[in-house]
Amino acid sequence: MADDADRAQVINDQFQQDMIRRAVSASSRRAPADQGTTYCVDCEEEIPLSRQVAMPGAKRCVDCQQMHENWRAL
Numbered sequence: 001m002a003d004d005a006d007r008a009q010v011i012n013d014q015f016q017q018d019m020i021r022r023a024v025s026a027s028s029r030r031a032p033a034d035q036g037t038t039y040c041v042d043c044e045e046e047i048p049l050s051r052q053v054a055m056p057g058a059k060r061c062v063d064c065q066q067m068h069e070n071w072r073a074l
């Protein structure tokens, strides 16, 4: 039997996913050309929704972005 903490966790997860979905669809409606891409330009892996929301202009996945930044820092 689920206790209150479990129920709160489930509700919180659903809320977050809903917010992410709304934020992504809102930003893709606004400016599709300048809002980054769904797929990483380097490795062509799908960029996680949470990253697209956190970094709306992101064109790389986290791994490739880190490599890109380290490369420039050298």
Ligand SMILES: [Zn+2]
Pocket: 040, 041, 042, 043, 044, 045, 060, 061, 062, 063, 064, 065
């Ligand atoms: Zn990548």
